[in-house]
Amino acid sequence: MTSTLETRGQREADATVPELTIRVRGLWKYFGHVPALRGLDLELEKGRFLTVFGPNGAGKTTLIKVLSTQIGPSEGEVMVGGIDVVRDAHHLRRRIGVISHNTYLYPNLTGLENLRFYGRMYGVSHLDDRAARLLEEVGLLGRMDDRAGTYSRGMQQRLSIARALLHEPDIMFLDEPYTGLDQHASRMLRDVLETLHTGERTILLTTHNIDQGLEMCDEVAIQVRGRMVYREPITSIDRSAFEQTYFEHVGKDYRWDS
DSSP, X not given: OOOHHXXXXXXXXXXXXXXXXXXXXXXXXXXXXEEEEEEEEEEEETTOEEEEEOOTTSSHHHHHHHHTTSXXXXXXXXXXXXXXXXXXXXXXXXXXXXXXXXXXXXXXXXXXXXXXXXXXXXXXXXXXXXXXXXXXXXXXXXXTTSBGGGSOHHHHHHHHHHHHHTTOOSEEEEESTTTTOOHXXXXXXXXXXXXXXXXXXXXXXXXXOHHHHHHSOSEEEEXXXXXXXXXXXXXXXXXXXXXXXXXXXXXGGOOOOO
């Protein structure tokens, strides 16, 4: 029979173990015979903000797509929010928001109609009120009845931000979200990230922009050829020397898009 002291000790031990939002073990993803991810391992604690840097072809977008259930893994275990991405993808999608350089909007629908479409998929209550508030926050309330196909690139990305936040997800994936944005849209995205980063949501961001990538994160990683080759907390990083650190880990695959 377990003693009271043993039970209390177990509770205290459990309390010291961090709750993981993301747990990846031995992740491989093949496209044909070509591996995009090569036995990748990754853990991310609840409420943390991780920025992943890496050259083109490192598999960053593939990683985001696997984590967000857009594509399945070839091998390995992938758990997000305690949910298996293969076995229970539908349940997981209700907890995640994705912002990408691809907006995945319906160009023939208006801004409001795009949000209504996605909101109904997620069963968002008081949908029109929620949509209107988000459209106002991203500066599109005055254009909500215009077709998304008539929006500029920056406006489309702002609409995709509103869509990603519509169902109030607790896990956010951002894949090169600054690509092609003007200054106004970039500043708005930064403001949104600052609002989201409260310790309640878990955020994983991939980007090539060194300043934006290091600005708000808790941890930094470098991914090369489908594997994580570097991981450090932001407090341990010399930001002025990080580009050189990146170069040292990436080697001949070095590409830095500022």
